Amino acid sequence: MSAMIQIKNLRKEFGPIVAVDGVSFDTPKGEVLGFLGPNGAGKSTTMKMVTGFLPPTAGTAVVCGHDVLKDPIAVKASLGYLPEGAPLYGDMTPEGLYKFIAQVRGIPRPRRASAIDRVKSLVKLEGVMRQPIETLSKGYKRRVGLGQAILHDPPVLLLDEPTDGLDPNQKHDVRRLINEMAQEKAIILSTHILEEVDAVCTRAIVIARGRIVADGTPAELQARSVRHNAVRLRVRASADAVESELKQIATVAGVEREASANGVARCLVLAKPGAVIAGDVAGRVRAKGWAVEELVVEPGRLDDVFRDLTMSPSAGSRS
């Protein structure tokens, strides 16, 4: 299946600010792409250019075969967009808004009521459909915005921080909805919540200062963490003895001590790059006769990787 979204060398300058600096990638059907990056990295600006909301300074985007510069109407018809902050008409009710959007989206009149009903149950707006949007809570407003984006069941979705402001239950529901829709669509979502990347994304792109600094599956990104394959250990022994013993293992890069109490040492044993240390660590602990209370292999932490990628001086450095 060819890419449903092709982003080709997109660049956006706002006066002297280069908000997006040569971003290119393709998104095929079935992919949920997490767009990550610190505040001001250029995520929203990239999305706005893909939707045709902002003209690029250079480059272009092709959505379902339509070039946004040449055929912006066809691009807009192919996608649903949840803008940052989910701006909505506050004096409208969700029902009124959806009727209006259905009309603007060109959904044939006989199908409008069923399209609205479908979305109402997907984003769980039963009970508030006739309440002015400005009187709804933040989480409900976000869901109204998400419903607006999927009303015409588009093949491509661009969701700018779709779970921002939602409580944990609502976050879970929205992630499940994204997962359910994923197979038939290409979805790009931006987020600051790294656990979300694990929960819903099949691929993650990290952007810093307008440039892509990493692109891979969530597991590939996690594997770049210094804590990848580290062993979390709790044993009945003195922390000094544990540290000095485990540091001698050839595949161990270091030992991070954590608060120890009641004769139980807690630490994180770091692996040298590419090394698998769990067997070595377990063997040494057994040889010493220490009673093990916990021994867990860490997959790595996305927040470490995110920090390394976006804080290092060379990360997406501007020319």
Ligand SMILES: Nc1ncnc2c1ncn2[C@@H]1O[C@H](COP(=O)(O)OP(=O)(O)OP(=O)(O)O)[C@@H](O)[C@H]1O
């Ligand atoms: N209309 C505008 N005029 C001038 N500068 C802008 C405009 N829109 C965005 N910028 C600048 O472009 C850069 C990228 O902003 P953008 O909103 O794309 O970041 P973001 O990655 O979405 O950040 P956040 O995580 O905070 O939402 C920032 O420096 C921002 O100030």
Ligand SMILES: [Mg+2]
């Ligand atoms: Mg943004």
